[in-house]
Amino acid sequence: MRAALTALVLAFCGAVFGQAGPKTPDANVEARMKLLAEELRCLVCQNQTIADSNASLAVDLRNQIRGQIAEGRSDAQIRSYMVERYGDFVLYKPPFQGNTIALWVAPVVLLAGGALAFVVLVRRKRAAPDAPSGPRKAEITRLLDAKD
Amino acid sequence: MRSLKFVVPFVLFLVLAGFFAVGLQHDPRTIPSPFIDKPAPAFKLEQLHDPAKPFTPEDMKGRVWMLNVWASWCVSCRVEHPLLVEMSKRQIVPIVGLNYKDGRNEGVQWLDKFGNPYMLSAFDSDGRVGIDYGVYGVPETFVIDKQGIVRYKQIGPITPEALEKTILPLLKKLQA
Amino acid sequence: MIPELGHFALVIALTLALAQAILPLAGAATNRATLMGTARTLATGQFVFVAGAFAALVASFMANDFSVVNVATNSNSRLPGPYRFAASWGSHEGSMLLWTLMLAGWTFAVALFSRHLPERMVARVIGVMGLVSAGFLLFMLLTSNPFARLLPAAADGRDLNPLLQDPGMVIHPPMLYMGYVGFSVAFAFAIAALLEGRLDAAWARWSRPWTTAAWSFLTVGIMLGSWWAYYELGWGGWWFWDPVENASFMPWLAGTALIHSLAVTEKRGTFRSWTVLLAITAFSLSLVGTFLVRSGVLTSVHAFATDPARGIFILGFLVLVIGGSLALFAWRAPRVGLGGGFSPVSRESLLLANNVLLAVALAAVMLGTLYPLFLDALDAGKISVGPPYFEAVFAPLMAPAIFLMAVGPVASWKRAELPALWTRLKWAFAVAVAAGLILPFAFGRWSPLVAFGLLLAAWVIAASVVQVRARIALAPQSGLSARIAAQPAHWYGMVIAHLGIAIFIIGVTLVKGYETERDIRMAPGEKTVIGGYEFTFTGTKDVTGPNYLATQGQFEVRREGDIRIVRSMHPEKRVYQASGQTMTEADIDTGFTGDLYVSLGEPVGDGAWGVRVYHKPFVDWIWGGCLMMALGGILAIADKRYRSRMASHAKLDAALAPSKA
Numbered sequence: 013m014r015a016a017l018t019a020l021v022l023a024f025c026g027a028v029f030g031q032a033g034p035k036t037p038d039a040n041v042e043a044r045m046k047l048l049a050e051e052l053r054c055l056v057c058q059n060q061t062i063a064d065s066n067a068s069l070a071v072d073l074r075n076q077i078r079g080q081i082a083e084g085r086s087d088a089q090i091r092s093y094m095v096e097r098y099g100d101f102v103l104y105k106p107p108f109q110g111n112t113i114a115l116w117v118a119p120v121v122l123l124a125g126g127a128l129a130f131v132v133l134v135r136r137k138r139a140a141p142d143a144p145s146g147p148r149k150a151e152i153t154r155l156l157d158a159k160d
Numbered sequence: 161m162r163s164l165k166f167v168v169p170f171v172l173f174l175v176l177a178g179f180f181a182v183g184l185q186h187d188p189r190t191i192p193s194p195f196i197d198k199p200a201p202a203f204k205l206e207q208l209h210d211p212a213k214p215f216t217p218e219d220m221k222g223r224v225w226m227l228n229v230w231a232s233w234c235v236s237c238r239v240e241h242p243l244l245v246e247m248s249k250r251q252i253v254p255i256v257g258l259n260y261k262d263g264r265n266e267g268v269q270w271l272d273k274f275g276n277p278y279m280l281s282a283f284d285s286d287g288r289v290g291i292d293y294g295v296y297g298v299p300e301t302f303v304i305d306k307q308g309i310v311r312y313k314q315i316g317p318i319t320p321e322a323l324e325k326t327i328l329p330l331l332k333k334l335q336a
Numbered sequence: 337m338i339p340e341l342g343h344f345a346l347v348i349a350l351t352l353a354l355a356q357a358i359l360p361l362a363g364a365a366t367n368r369a370t371l372m373g374t375a376r377t378l379a380t381g382q383f384v385f386v387a388g389a390f391a392a393l394v395a396s397f398m399a400n401d402f403s404v405v406n407v408a409t410n411s412n413s414r415l416p417g418p419y420r421f422a423a424s425w426g427s428h429e430g431s432m433l434l435w436t437l438m439l440a441g442w443t444f445a446v447a448l449f450s451r452h453l454p455e456r457m458v459a460r461v462i463g464v465m466g467l468v469s470a471g472f473l474l475f476m477l478l479t480s481n482p483f484a485r486l487l488p489a490a491a492d493g494r495d496l497n498p499l500l501q502d503p504g505m506v507i508h509p510p511m512l513y514m515g516y517v518g519f520s521v522a523f524a525f526a527i528a529a530l531l532e533g534r535l536d537a538a539w540a541r542w543s544r545p546w547t548t549a550a551w552s553f554l555t556v557g558i559m560l561g562s563w564w565a566y567y568e569l570g571w572g573g574w575w576f577w578d579p580v581e582n583a584s585f586m587p588w589l590a591g592t593a594l595i596h597s598l599a600v601t602e603k604r605g606t607f608r609s610w611t612v613l614l615a616i617t618a619f620s621l622s623l624v625g626t627f628l629v630r631s632g633v634l635t636s637v638h639a640f641a642t643d644p645a646r647g648i649f650i651l652g653f654l655v656l657v658i659g660g661s662l663a664l665f666a667w668r669a670p671r672v673g674l675g676g677g678f679s680p681v682s683r684e685s686l687l688l689a690n691n692v693l694l695a696v697a698l699a700a701v702m703l704g705t706l707y708p709l710f711l712d713a714l715d716a717g718k719i720s721v722g723p724p725y726f727e728a729v730f731a732p733l734m735a736p737a738i739f740l741m742a743v744g745p746v747a748s749w750k751r752a753e754l755p756a757l758w759t760r761l762k763w764a765f766a767v768a769v770a771a772g773l774i775l776p777f778a779f780g781r782w783s784p785l786v787a788f789g790l791l792l793a794a795w796v797i798a799a800s801v802v803q804v805r806a807r808i809a810l811a812p813q814s815g816l817s818a819r820i821a822a823q824p825a826h827w828y829g830m831v832i833a834h835l836g837i838a839i840f841i842i843g844v845t846l847v848k849g850y851e852t853e854r855d856i857r858m859a860p861g862e863k864t865v866i867g868g869y870e871f872t873f874t875g876t877k878d879v880t881g882p883n884y885l886a887t888q889g890q891f892e893v894r895r896e897g898d899i900r901i902v903r904s905m906h907p908e909k910r911v912y913q914a915s916g917q918t919m920t921e922a923d924i925d926t927g928f929t930g931d932l933y934v935s936l937g938e939p940v941g942d943g944a945w946g947v948r949v950y951h952k953p954f955v956d957w958i959w960g961g962c963l964m965m966a967l968g969g970i971l972a973i974a975d976k977r978y979r980s981r982m983a984s985h986a987k988l989d990a991a992l993a994p995s996k997a
Contacts, residue, residue, distance in 0.1 A: 032937055032946025033855035042855070053720045055191070055296035059578050061722070064571040066920060066937055068261070069296055071946065072287055074855065097294035099194040104722025111716045115707050119700040119729045126692040134685055137606070137677045163670035169613060170662035173620075177655050179706070182713035183633035184647045191718050 032071065034078065045077045048090055051105045055098055193294065193313040200227070200304050201292040208259045208267050208281035215256070215282045217308060224334045225254045227302040228278070229290060231262040232270035234298045240317035241274050247323075248277035253331050257281030260290045260298055303327065305334045339404050339483040342392025346433075346483075349385035349440070350473040352378055356443075356466030360459035364531070372459035376447040379462050382469065383444035390437045393482050394424045403489030406430060406482050412495035412914040414883040422506040423496045428630060428646075429482035431509060435626070436472045438510075438517040439465065446521060446546075453542060460528035461521070468520055471653045479646045495914035498884070504564030512557030512584060516622040518550025519587060522594065523619035526612045527661055530668040535612055540602035543615065545978045547598060548829075551591040552969030558584050559962035570920035570935040572853070572950045574958060577726040579634040582705040583625030586698055590618035593694040596687050603749060604684060606675030610691070613665060620658040627654055633709055679751040686744040693737040700729045738792050738841070741834060742799035746806075760806070764798035779850050779953070789845025796838035800831055826975035833968025840961025846954035847930075853951075855937075859944035867951025869902075869932060870894045875943060876936075879908070886910040886921070889936045889945065893925070907934045931955050 049063035049070075056067040062074060073094075080090050094102045106112045195201075204216045217227075228244060230237045248255055257278035259267045264283060271281070284290055293302065296315075303312040312330055314322055356378035363371025393406070397420050402408040410430070411423045425434040443465040450458045476482065525543045529535045561584070566574040575581065594614040601611045628634050631647030678684035704721045711717050746760055772791025776782040807827070811819035854864050860875040872892040879886045886908040893903045908921040922935035930953035937946025 032857035032940045032944070033948075035857045037854060037856055046853070051722075051724050053722060059576065060571075064569075064573055064576075066570060066935075066948075068938070069287075071937070072291060076291060096194060097291065098296070099191060099294075099718065101191045101718045101720050104720050105724035105728075106719045106721055111711055112707075112719065115703065115721065115725070118703050119696070119733070122696045122699050123733065126696045130689060130692050133688060134678075134680045137684070138679055139677065163666075166609065166669045167666040169617075170659065170666045173658055173662050176706075177651065177659070179710055179713050180627065180631075180633060180651050180654075183709045184631060184644060184651065186633070186712050188632070188634055188708065188712065 033074065041078055041081050044081055044087070045074060048077055048087060049074055051091075051103065052094055053102050053104050055102065061104060190315070193310075193315075195294060195302070195310040195313060198310055199308050200302065200310050201289075203282075203289045203292065205282040205284055205289060208257070208264065208271075208283040211264075211283070213280075215280060217304070220254070220256070220304070221308055222306050223254060224306055224331060225256060225304055227256050227258055227293075227304060229258045229260050229293070229295050229298055229300040230281075231260045231298055232266040233262065234260075236317045237299045238274065240299055240319075241277070243318055243320065243323060244277040245275045248279075252328070253335075254279045258289060258293075259283050259285075260295060261285065261287040301327075303330055303334070338392050338395050338399075339401065339485065342389045342396070343481065343483040345385045345389040345392065346473060346477055349382050349389065349436075350470060350477060352382040352385060353466050353470040353473055356382055357463055357470050359463075360466075361463035364456045364459045364463070367456075369455065372455050375459045375462040378466065379440075379443045379447040382466070383440040386433075386437050386440040386469075386473075390424075390433055393430060393433055394421060396483075397421065397424050400493070401489075402491070402493050403486055405484045405486045408486050408490040408493045410493065410496050412493040412883065414914065415493075415496055415501070416882050418503070418506055419496055419501050422500070422509075425509050426496050426500050426505065427482070429476065429480045429484075431513075432472065432476050432480050433482050434509060435513050435517060436469060436476065438513045439469050439472065439520060442518055442521055443469065446524075457525075457528055457532065457542070460531055461524040464524035464527045465520055468524075468657060471657065475646075475649055475653065479649055492914070495883070495912060498910065498912045498915065498917050498919040499568060501883075501912075502564065502568055504560060504568065508557060508560040508564055511553055511560055515550050515552075515554025515557045515591075516584070516587060516625065518546070518553055519591060519615075519619040519622055521546040521550065522615040523661070526615035527664065530612060530661075530664050533668060533671065535601075535608040535672040537602050537605055540598050540611065541978075544595075544598050544602060545973045547591065547594055547615070547618075548969045548972050551588070551595055552966040552973075554584070554588050554591060555962055555966040555969065558588060559959050559966070562962075563959050566955075567922055567924055570922045571948065572851075572922070572933050572935075572952060574847075574955065577704075577723045579705050580625075580629050582701055582726075583621075583628050586701055586705075587618050587621040587625065589694055589698040589701065590614055590621055593691045593698070594618050596694075597691050600684055600687050601675070604676050604678070606678070606684060607688070607691075608672045608675060609665075609669040612669060612672070614691075616658075616661045616665060620654075620661070623650075623654055623657060627651060628705075634705070676750070678749070681747070681752045681754055681757070683744055683747045683749045683752065686740050686747055689740055690737055690744065693733055693740075697730055697733040697737075700733065701726065704729065735788070735792065738796065738837065741837065742796045745830060745834070746799060746803050760802060761799055764795065764802050767798040768792075768795035770794075776849075779846065781850070783849060786845055786849035789841055789849070793838040793841040793845065796834055796841075800835055800838075804831060824975055824977070826972040826977070829968040829970070829972030829975070831968070832971060833965045836961045836964025836966075836968060838961070839957050839964055843954050843957030843959075843961060847952050847958070850953045851951060851955075854947070854949045856947055856949075857940055857944055858947045859942065864947075864949060865896055866949050867930070867932070867953070868896050869951070870896050871905075871934065871949055873945070873947065876945070881910065883914060884910040884912045884919075887936070887939075889934070889947070891923075891934055893932065903932075905932070905934050907936045909936045926956060928956070929954060 046063055050061050052062040052073070054060045054062050054065040054067055054070045056069045057065050060070070062070045077090055080093065091103070100107065106115060108116055200217050202217060204214050207213045207215050244255060247253065255278050257280070259281045262285065264285075267281065267283070282289070293300075299317055301314040301318055302310050305311050311334060312327065314327070318327065356375065359371050359378065360375035363369070363374070396404045396407050397411055398417070400407070400411065400413050400420075406427055406429050410427045411420055415423065423430070425431045443462060446458070446461055446465070450461070522543050525539065525546070529539045561581070562574045565576070566572060594611065597607050597611040597614055600607050627647070627650045631650060633647065704725050707721050708719055711719060742764070743757065743761065747757060768791050771794035772787040775790045776786045779786070807823065808816070808819045811822050813819045813822045852866050854866055856864060858864065858873040860873060863870055863872045865871070870893070872894070874890045874892060876887050876889050879888045888906050888908045891905040891907075892901045893905060894901055903925050905923040905925060907923040910919045910921055911917070912919065920935050922933055925932040930951060933950040933952055935948050937948060939945050
């Protein structure tokens with residue numbers, strides 16, 4: 013069933029309804045629209061941004077964003093317009109909120125942990141005797157590299 | 161105790177596997193609608209069959225009703241259509257159509273061909289109202305209560321299973 | 337008949353794989369040479385039967401045998417020959433068989449090229465690979481039989497998804513799978529070493545060429561996928577941080593860390609348990625990737641049609657293989673002993689820093705990919721994690737790694753002196769800073785991100801030049817060509833792979849910094865200007881392909897302010913006849929300094945169309961850089977020390993007696 017649904021959704025991605033961008037694009041509006049649309053997920057094809065997708069809904073939403081920019085609405089207002097209609101799922105850049113704290117904080121924690129591990133290991137290695145397997149290692153290398 | 165750290169990867173993996181096991185029972189494609197338990201967005205549109213007559217959700221105040229988004233170009237609308245026709249025959253609930261991004265003639269012809277379960281269809285040719293309702297996978301169906309609050313949203317065709325298990329009981333409850 | 341033979345061959349292959357898993361491992365455990373000796377024969381046999389099954393599948397596709405479900409759903413009598421061939425791995429079932437074929441092929445290669453390894457090691461490596469193979473064969477036979485029959489046969493097939501009807505489909509999956517599955521060799525070596533209780537220089541030496549080979553294939557596989565998406569999907573993107581892309585990228589990151597960590601383990605005997613963990617991780621991530629793509633737990637563009645039974649089987653298999661090896665690691669790794677010491681500034685410490693950064697980046701990518709799944713499993717909401725997150729997290733982690741990458745090869749093992757390093761690299765540093773400050777102006781606009789990207793790339797290139805010059809100048813041979821020839825292939829491989837990273841960074845930086853696009857409505861005769869080129873839309877015409885009808889847009893391209901046409905471009909909108917699906921086929925003018933890219937949107941009436949036009953400066957350097965990385969890997973494997981014959985096994989076995997640490 014899920015496969016059939018997927019097929020339908022995919023078919024919808026390519027449907028022909030006839031929308032397009034503006035006839036004479038305004039460079040500033042286009043640049044702002046693009047930045048916004050790149051952070052929004054197209055719900056029809058689910059794995060494209062609204063900037064990328066050729067789905068009819070994405071074209072509509074790009075025009076919607078253009079219109080709202082022209083009306084002087086802020087980026088935040090446009091984003092919340094989208095969230096009101098499609099939920100948090102529409103934001104490719106998850107907002108920093110209760111259920112995404114771990115997502116945003118973890119990389120910093122991981123990096124700190126990695127840095128700590130690095131320091132501990134380097135200190136231990138500085139104290140370590142030089143290659144306890146020294147002579148054995150030389151032997152192994154000799155044997156590995158020996159040509160007959 | 162120093163060797164405890166070597167167990168960490170194993171434990172992490174088990175946690176991950178646990179999440180995978182739970183994840184197998186979820187469908188990542190179903191997205192909860194932000195409209196549930198919120199008032200249905202207001203709009204005013206011409207009717208499909210009669211451009212002179214406007215329709216607005218206000219007209220339905222005091223009744224439980226269904227808003228069904230459809231279009232003549234929508235292949236999967238044909239899948240659920242017989243169910244809607246049957247529901248309208250049995251007069252279970254008034255169904256209002258939202259004819260989404262369609263041509264007037266195409267829409268009317270489609271209804272002539274497959275049957276018209278709608279008490280009326282609002283004509284949303286440019287899809288503005290569709291956007292306000294967060295429509296992305298036609299057909300979609302909203303169940304709206306007497307106060308005009310959205311109680312349920314079906315994305316994609318109504319399946320007999322969804323009708324039986326969710327929609328009909330919900331309608332009964334709301335109509336009581 | 338042929339499909340039944342294929343099915344039967346799979347059953348025999350499963351039997352052989354089970355024997356290959358049990359007999360040599362038992363032999364190694366009880367020290368029985370006869371049992372250990374079966375490893376190579378069984379591996380060869382398994383390969384022959386899996387290859388036979390694969391040939392049967394290909395034959396069914398080539399013969400349009402629509403009585404096979406797989407063929408009926410993924411091919412069509414009008415599908416061109418090469419795509420019918422590629423359709424063999426276009427479905428879940430077929431791609432599983434391709435995967436298994438690759439695994440059997442790698443095992444066969446180990447059987448062939450392991451004459452110089454101790455018998456017990458070979459027995460264990462091949463045994464572990466047999467175990468993995470048995471799992472996949474069982475999976476196929478129980479849940480995903482590629483030879484299932486359709487009764488009655490279909491009159492014609494439903495056709496291969498038009499997205500997959502592309503030369504990319506012929507080559508991208510095999511390359512990617514070669515990489516994924518190739519890590520099974522490093523994995524098997526790691527498990528064998530843990531079983532043996534020896535993780536030393538010899539083990540690292542043997543693992544290295546296999547790891548590098550797999551990594552090179554994976555690099556090419558990912559690169560081809562990226563390039564394919566770029567020209568096939570019609571919006572000029574080349575990387576989307578889609579879950580399935582991440583699923584291939586995570587093993588790549590682990591493999592990159594592994595290559596570097598193996599170098600330290602071989603040269604200095606250090607980082608042993610970390611190296612073995614990475615070897616397990618790289619292949620485990622390949623397996624997890626398979627699970628993610630085929631179980632439907634994540635939304636992705638690539639997802640195969642999913643089936644919960646398959647998800648459960650693969651998850652069980654994951655728990656067995658990954659859980660089992662990590663348990664073995666927890667049990668055996670504490671005893672492997674420590675390697676030699678090194679000072680805080682040394683090649684070891686730099687490689688350690690590289691590994692830490694790669695590991696953190698890997699963890700961050702994994703977290704971002706799986707976070708929506710975690711939240712959903714906890715019923716804590718549905719969110720999306722996309723490119724903005726990954727770019728914000730990944731780039732800051734990679735920048736220091738790339739900075740250190742230029743220093744590493746210049747630093748000496750064990751102990752390096754900062755002042756000496758500075759003396760050697762100060763000119764490289766000056767060149768890099770100058771490049772970052774000045775070069776962006778050559779492209780018209782200075783921005784901090786472009787400056788930083790170009791600085792990093794210039795830093796890697798300049799430091800490589802310093803290193804190559806010094807090394808060749810110091811060589812004892814007389815004459816420049818003799819000195820050049822005297823350097824080992826693996827060193828050249830490293831230099832070229834690092835330069836590939838620099839080329840890649842240049843591509844990414846310039847295309848991100850300076851790409852321009854137009855998303856507009858064009859009527860015939862209308863013009864638009866982009867990247868110094870003027871595009872005139874002259875209308876459309878209808879063309880007929882082998883199995884599709886297309887509307888072809890006609891564009892004339894001129895340099896701005898010039899009347900001569902430098903190129904005409906013809907993007908298409910295709911409707912595939914068998915499935916009725918539409919496809920956007922972009923037209924791309926590829927150039928050394930950038931691409932022009934046109935794709936057709938939708939018709940909007942009166943002959944006008946929605947059109948998207950892009951100028952992508954230096955975009956091809958992205959894939960060029962990847963190819964250089966892979967080339968570097970291949971050069972490294974070609975090094976003769978991996979082919980040198982070794983002293984007798986007895987002597988080696990004596991020298992490799994379990995360490996007492």
